[in-house]
Amino acid sequence: xxxxxxxxxxxxxxxxxxxxxxxxxxxxxxxxxxxxxxxxxxxxxxxxxxxxxxxxxxxxx
Amino acid sequence: xxxxxxxxxxxxxxxxxxxxxxxxxxxxxxxxxxxxxxxxxxxxxxxxxxxxxxxxxxxxxxxxxxxxxxxxxxxxxxxxxxxxxxxxxxxxxxxxxxxxxxxxxxxxxxxxxxxxxxxxxxxxxxxxxxx
Numbered sequence: 561x562x563x564x565x566x567x568x569x570x571x572x573x574x575x576x577x578x579x580x581x582x583x584x585x586x587x588x589x590x591x592x593x594x595x596x597x598x599x600x601x602x603x604x605x606x607x608x609x610x611x612x613x614x615x616x617x618x619x620x621x
Numbered sequence: 622x623x624x625x626x627x628x629x630x631x632x633x634x635x636x637x638x639x640x641x642x643x644x645x646x647x648x649x650x651x652x653x654x655x656x657x658x659x660x661x662x663x664x665x666x667x668x669x670x671x672x673x674x675x676x677x678x679x680x681x682x683x684x685x686x687x688x689x690x691x692x693x694x695x696x697x698x699x700x701x702x703x704x705x706x707x708x709x710x711x712x713x714x715x716x717x718x719x720x721x722x723x724x725x726x727x728x729x730x731x732x733x734x735x736x737x738x739x740x741x742x743x744x745x746x747x748x749x750x751x752x
Binding site (some may be wrong): 561562563564565566567568569570571572574592593595596 | 632634687713716717720721723724727728733742743744745746747748749750751752
């Protein structure tokens, strides 16, 4: 299960946390959120350092 | 002070999410590609305007594809009969709901189920789940 929890604060700033997405796909998934507002904090879970099941990962430029 | 203020910190990328946010806040009169005025009668053209009484909140598209939010916020607050104590409070409320609507729309299209809650501190939490 993939789960993204986003808190939009009263001042419209954002915090988010992603669970269940392995590798850098996590970061790709949240690039959209990063465009919306200044980010107070984002947390990579331990899954960020795992390789996806298909063994592929995508590098960000 | 009553005149146009352009809010360029607003990273609005979805004008429909902005329109829905304004409707959520009780401002539902919408027009596209129109001119809006401030207290002094200064006119600017906007891509979309939400009007409340004699004042409007507009979006102007930037070169990067995002939108600036522009309005005589003092005038708008007056029309809303003191619901917001400062211009910033009104701006942040619109931005907060616009961001929520943008996220829910985008990730729903990607197959996520969205649930939205708001706590007593007026922070909005969006949970997106995909199995």
